[in-house]
Amino acid sequence: MKFLYSDTQDYVDPGYDFLNDRSSPGRERYWSDVYAHEFMQPAPYDGLLVSMSAVRQATGVASSKVRYSTREEQRLLRDGARRFLRYGGPRFKDAMLMGDCGAFAYVEHPVPAYLPEEVVEFYTEAGFTHGVSPDHIIFDCDLSNPPEKAVEAAVRQRFAITLANAEAFLGLVRREGMPFEPLGPVQGWSPKSMAEAAHRLERMGYRYLAIGGLVPLKVDAIKLVLTAIRERIKPETKIHLLGFAKADSIREFTDFGITSFDSTSPLIRAFKDEKANYYSEGSDGKLAYYTAIRIPQAIENARLMQGVKRGAFSAEDLHLRERRALDEMRAFDRGASTVAATLDAVMDYHQFLVRGDGNGAEHQDKGLDKTAALVQRTLEHRPWKECGCDVCRSIGVEVIIFRSSNRNKRRGFHNLGVYHRHLRKTLGEAA
Ligand SMILES: [Zn+2]
Secondary structure: OEEEEEOOOOEEOOOOEOOOOEOOOOOOOOOOOEEHHHHOOOOOOOEEEEEHHHHOOOOOOOOOOOOOOHHHHHHHHHHOHHHHOOOOHHHHOOOEEEEEOOHHHHOOOOOOOOOHHHHHHHHHHHOOOEEEOOOOOOOOOOOOOOOHHHOOHHHHHHHHHHHHHHHHHHHHHHHOOOOOEEEEEEOOOOHHHHHHHHHHHHHHOOOEEEEOOOOOOOHHHHHHHHHHHHHHOOOOOEEEEOOOOOHHHHHHHHHHOEEEEEEOHHHHHHHHOOOOOEEEEOOOOOEEEEOOEEOOOHHHOHHHHHHHHHOOOOHHHHHHHHHHHHHHHHHHHHOOOOHHHHHHHHHHHHHHHHOOOOOOHHHHHHHHHHHHHHHHHHHHHOHHHHOOOHHHHHHHHHHHEEOHHHHHHHHHHHHHHHHHHHHHHHHOOOO
16 A cells, blocks of 8 residues: 655755754755655655646636746646656656645635646646546535435536546546556545446546545545445455545555555644644554644744734743743753753743633633643653654754744654554555
């Protein structure tokens, strides 16, 4: 089972100065920066997925998820995605490079933002090894399997559009001489309708299916969907899970003949999750999670700066506490401070992130107590000391500090690495 990371221009400055929180001298975005697969050995994923909606602005789509500038898009198409992502050479020449449309970006629209012709051309120019036909997300999955006539016309339309696109897409890919392996996307309003879609795609000639719309579903619901699909298709037909948010429960999905899946969650959770920011391999063979220690830069934190503007606290005082929290963390890492003293310094600064949030003091105290317990656990276990990955070995304690994109993304890289290793171990495969 291959794990693909869905890239959204995620790179770090390899020469970042952590003590002064400064970029390396003369650093140029992208050009000086490195991707996770350049930073880490082994690479923390088996392939990359690039969404067309992250690269190209679709006409008529208001909510944009475009991460590429026009020049970057042009360069990606001119040089090919492999070269653009620096994901080539002998190390990566066989790694999967999948394109999809990023259907979330146009989910509000009546029709997909891109036509099959445009998508085939885009994938071919970018040199992807695999490409998913333009689909249209159906969000509601009704496990009671209502018949087609019982669902809304808009849902039926999404079902029909996805299949009609897939037919046109496959014809175009064949006419171009199969420059990449086409994937037929499965969308439906129930396990049964998704199985029907899968069956029709297989009949069209697809040998690789991409299952969409799984994001809001719980593990058990996904299992029902996959069981229904597997019953309707040939055992040799391959399955990819699109945007698989339940990646941490992957061991529950090993019986469904899944060839590949993509996820961003290990990286995203490094800085978006409330408390599970740092992945670790638990002693029970499951993943364990730690809370990163928030010591934001006061001058870059909107809430802290509002407090200063209101006169609730002074910038100098804040800066001193920030300094003390950082110093104490580093001393702790060297063995020159205790859990108690470090916790005290961290929480002394952290309280300012909570005070002034508009909630009552009692509510705030409760939140601070919860955070303190999580921080204490992180300090007591010191998980970054145990990790031998390239991130933890090169920046040590900085990886656990929640502060600036260069730390937070590196923590995301670490998470990808831990996740990838965990996946290999769970599946009993060699890395
Ligand atoms: Zn690590």
